[in-house]
Amino acid sequence: xxxxxxxxxxxxxxxxINEKIKKGEAVVVTAEEVINLAKKKGVSRAAEEIDVxxxxxxxxxxxxxxxxxxxxxxxxxxxxxxxVYLNDVPVYTGIAAVDLFIGATAIPDDDPRNxxxxxxxxxxxxxxxxxxxxxxDIRLTATAYGTxxxxxxxLETLINIRDIxxxxxxxxxxxxxxxxxxxxxxxxxxxxYMGVLKPNLGNANYSTAGQLSPLFNDPCYKTIGVGxxxxxxxGIGYVAWHGTQHNPAVLRGDNSVPRxxxxxxxxxGDLKQMKPExxxxxxxxxxxxxxxxxxxxxxxxxxxxxxxxxMVTDAGILAPIVDYSEAYPQGKPDILGEVxxxxxxxxxxxVQGKNVPTASLSSYPKAIEIANILKRWIEKGEFLLTEPxxxxxxxxxxxxxxxxxxxxx
Amino acid sequence: xxxxxxxVLRFPSGITGLPVVYxxxxxxxxxxxxxxxxxxxxxxxxxxxxxxxxxxxxxxxxQYLTDTGVExxxxxxxxxxDESRCTHCGACITMCPTEAFSLEPxxxxxxxxHNKCVVCGLCVKACPPRAMALRx
Numbered sequence: 001x002x003x004x005x006x007x008x009x010x011x012x013x014x015x016x017i018n019e020k021i022k023k024g025e026a027v028v029v030t031a032e033e034v035i036n037l038a039k040k041k042g043v044s045r046a047a048e049e050i051d052v053x054x055x056x057x058x059x060x061x062x063x064x065x066x067x068x069x070x071x072x073x074x075x076x077x078x079x080x081x082x083x084v085y086l087n088d089v090p091v092y093t094g095i096a097a098v099d100l101f102i103g104a105t106a107i108p109d110d111d112p113r114n115x116x117x118x119x120x121x122x123x124x125x126x127x128x129x130x131x132x133x134x135x136x137d138i139r140l141t142a143t144a145y146g147t148x149x150x151x152x153x154x155l156e157t158l159i160n161i162r163d164i165x166x167x168x169x170x171x172x173x174x175x176x177x178x179x180x181x182x183x184x185x186x187x188x189x190x191x192x193y194m195g196v197l198k199p200n201l202g203n204a205n206y207s208t209a210g211q212l213s214p215l216f217n218d219p220c221y222k223t224i225g226v227g228x229x230x231x232x233x234x235g236i237g238y239v240a241w242h243g244t245q246h247n248p249a250v251l252r253g254d255n256s257v258p259r260x261x262x263x264x265x266x267x268x269g270d271l272k273q274m275k276p277e278x279x280x281x282x283x284x285x286x287x288x289x290x291x292x293x294x295x296x297x298x299x300x301x302x303x304x305x306x307x308x309x310x311m312v313t314d315a316g317i318l319a320p321i322v323d324y325s326e327a328y329p330q331g332k333p334d335i336l337g338e339v340x341x342x343x344x345x346x347x348x349x350x351v352q353g354k355n356v357p358t359a360s361l362s363s364y365p366k367a368i369e370i371a372n373i374l375k376r377w378i379e380k381g382e383f384l385l386t387e388p389x390x391x392x393x394x395x396x397x398x399x400x401x402x403x404x405x406x407x408x409x
Numbered sequence: 410x411x412x413x414x415x416x417v418l419r420f421p422s423g424i425t426g427l428p429v430v431y432x433x434x435x436x437x438x439x440x441x442x443x444x445x446x447x448x449x450x451x452x453x454x455x456x457x458x459x460x461x462x463x464x465x466x467x468x469x470x471x472q473y474l475t476d477t478g479v480e481x482x483x484x485x486x487x488x489x490x491d492e493s494r495c496t497h498c499g500a501c502i503t504m505c506p507t508e509a510f511s512l513e514p515x516x517x518x519x520x521x522x523h524n525k526c527v528v529c530g531l532c533v534k535a536c537p538p539r540a541m542a543l544r545x
Contacts, residue, residue, distance in 0.1 A: 058496065060537060120534060195500050196535045203503035280496060282537040292496060292538065347512065359503040361537065363496045364517040 011303050017051045018384045026051040028378045030371035031212045031299075031310055038311050047307040052378055052385065055217050056231070056296040056370030057209040059362030060282050062193070063173035063244060064291050065103040066129050066271050069165040070140065072098055077152035082144035086128045086159075097150060102128055104291040114286060118191040124289025127281030129169075132161050133233070134276035167271035169233055169279070173243035175295050177215035177263040178319055181206045181339060181358075183351055186325035191286020195361055197324055204321065204349055204356045209367035210314040210341035214297035215263045217310045219256045220395070221248070223299050225388025230267065231296030231374045234278035236383070237269025239297075242392045247401040256309070259318045259338060263392065267295065278370070292363075296370040298378060300385050314341035321351055331403060413461035415444070415528070417487060419480040420454035427477060430456075437470040438462055457487075487544045488526050488533070494540035495519065501532040501541065 020026040027050050029037055034053050038046035068091075070079070078097045085091065088108040092101040106125035113119050132138055137158040146153045161167050182194035182205045190197040195205045210216065218224045228239040243264025250260040278294035301307045320335040327334045339349050344358045377383035393399050418429075425448050433439045439462035448454035460467065474481055497519045502510045509525035510532070512518070533541045 059498070118534075122539065195537070196504060198503070205500070205503075280494070280538050283534075283539055284537060285534045292498075345517075357503045359501075360499040363498040365497045368516075 011047065012051070012301065014300050014302070014385050014387050017300050020051055021378055021381055021384055024379070024381050026378060028052045028054060028298075028375045030368065030375055031055045031217045031312075032368065032371070034307070034310050035211065035313055038307060043304050043308055043311075047301055047304040050301045050307065052375075053217060053299045053301060053307070053310040054296060054371040054374040054378070055209075055212055055214040055299065056294070056367040056372075056374065057175055057213045057362060058278070058294045058366035058370060059207050059209070059292060060193070060284070060290045061171060061174045061293040062105050062290045064129075064169070064171035064293055065101055065125065066132070067166065067168045067170055068100045068102065070098045070100065070159055071163070071165050073152060073155055073157075075152045076150045077142065077144050077155050078147055078150035079142050079144060079155075082142055084140065084142040086138050086140055087123070087131070088139070088141075089123070089125050089128050091125075102132075104129065105288050107289055118286025119288075120285065121283045121287065121289045124281070124283075126279075126289050126291030129271070129291055130276050130279050130281040132167065133271060133274050133279050135161060161272055168268065169237065169271045169274065170240070170266075170268045171243075171293065172266050173245060173264045174267050174293055175214050175243070175265045175297075176208075176261055177213075177219070178258045178317070179207050179261050180322040180328070181319050181344065181349075182324045182328070183321055183336065183356065184325050185323045188325070190324055191284075192324050192328075193284050193287045193290075194324060195359065196285055201351055201354050201356050204344070204351065204358045205361060206319060206341070206344050206358065207361040208317075208319070208341065209362055209364060210317055210345070211312055212364070212367045212371055214295060214299075215265070216257060216312050216317055218297075218299050218306070219252070219258065219309055219312070221263060221392040222306055222309070223302065223388070224265075224297055225391045227386055227389040228297065229383070229386040230269075230298070231294065231370055231377075232267055232269040232274065233271070233294055234275030235269060235271075235273035237267050237295075238386075239265050239388075239392075240268040241266040245401060246393060246399065248393055248395045248397060248399060252395070253316065253318060255312060255316050257312055257317050260320055265295075265392075294366065294370050296374040298374060298383070298385055314345055317341045319344070321349075410464045411461065412464050412467050413459060414467070414483070415457070415459045417482040418454075418456040418458070418474065419482070420448070420456070421478055421480075422451060422453050424478050425450060425452065425454040429474065429477065429479065430458075432473060433460065433470050437466040437473070439466060439470050483523075488523075488528050488530065489542055489544050490521050491540045491542065494538045495536075496538050496540070498537065500535060500537055504531050504535040506531065
């Protein structure tokens with residue numbers, strides 16, 4: 001990380017900020033509060049006075065799941081390579097004997113899916129994770145092939161997060177740095193992961209916390225890196241890596257903020273200390289199951305430049321408007337224009353001359369709550385910042401977000 | 410002027426024996442269409458129905474029901490929101506044909522106005538955390 005940080009003239013270090021946090025003297029503000037505060041005080045004075053800016057986001061994040069280690073039964077059973085269900089939701093077993101992975105979008109084998117269109121998708125992996133975190137008993141049913149060392153072939157039992165050895169939330173792609181605004185140009189209702197889209201530009205759905213969102217406040221990943229300690233699902237987690245589809249080299253505004261979907265985070269944390277209100281099983285009509293995840297990232301104000309980034313407002317963030325009846329499903333790059341989050345939050349935007357009502361899939365009130373919880377943790381000295389151990393790839397990394405190249409077998 | 414309303418009637422356990430609907434028809438000239446009924450002798454009863462007639466008679470019928478101890482609820486109260494599941498994302502806002510949902514401009518919390526709700530149910534399945542439910 002020093003490689004990245006060395007480029008900027010530092011006025012503070014993370015170690016110094018942590019000393020202040022331990023003494024209960026750190027000045028912490030949310031990414032919403034910092035906007036007016038820094039304007040009033042002036043950037044240089046604000047950068048000196050403010051130590052940490054807290055961010056937050058609470059939206060559906062499909063690339064989420066949990067690794068569980070159930071402990072060994074007597075006699076032993078090799079769940080690895082077998083078939084295992086948690087509350088009838090299939091889990092991934094292609095790892096060691098009693099390690100499992102439950103993914104947020106998994107659904108029961110007998111779910112009718114979209115056979116009765118649009119499917120309800122009332123219960124899936126995300127809901128199992130929510131119930132697990134809530135301390136509810138979960139039904140585990142398993143069949144295995146049996147080996148000399150793992151003779152058992154069947155297992156049916158209740159499990160509880162309190163009793164199993166490990167439960168680790170590991171989300172491969174969360175906290176997208178920007179995202180499409182979804183509209184529907186066709187004359188049919190569309191059921192998408194961006195919600196229900198009414199025909200003929202009937203609505204426009206977006207999903208972001210905007211000016212509160214973690215990566216919008218550190219658009220060039222100058223402080224957020226591998227190892228950054230974060231608020232995750234109501235507990236503590238860490239940035240594990242850059243997320244899948246991390247795409248830093250997209251078009252950016254003068255304020256360095258990406259104007260397209262860009263950076264993402266892979267995050268990890270002990271599920272046992274998380275809370276169900278911040279990991280909510282979610283159903284997207286006609287699309288599938290997922291989980292709504294709460295994430296908050298603290299940004300250490302090491303210098304004026306970092307503070308200036310954190311002052312980003314909804315008016316300064318642009319998102320592309322994409323037609324989900326044609327451009328998105330067909331993988332075409334066309335966009336219908338750009339719109340700022342301030343315009344989106346006004347409740348109506350103009351798309352090709354038409355007045356279109358807007359709705360969000362990401363909760364702004366919950367994002368504020370997350371930023372405030374994280375702020376309180378830091379103010380009370382309960383949460384110290386970490387020095388990243390490696391940077392996230394930036395615009396200079398040469399990363400290109402590739403489509404799948406299909407080849408005949 | 411004629412009116413037609415969908416209402417929920419709740420009967421305390423003591424009065425489930427009264428011929429309430431008969432009285433509404435006979436004494437006030439109202440017509441009815443029962444949508445759902447759950448009445449067991451000696452227990453609390455529930456009746457969901459559409460009631461039509463002249464406004465003055467309708468009002469007198471309602472007065473009669475109130476006097477007998479029946480609890481009357483406008484049916485709009487029967488799409489309900491589970492406050493513990495609502496995440497205030499806002500996905501419901503553009504789904505509702507009668508604009509029963511709105512954003513509180515300062516906190517951006519989603520407000521639900523029962524009086525504007527016509528119980529179409531569009532919000533129920535469009536709600537990602539499934540916080541909305543139809544209750545009959």
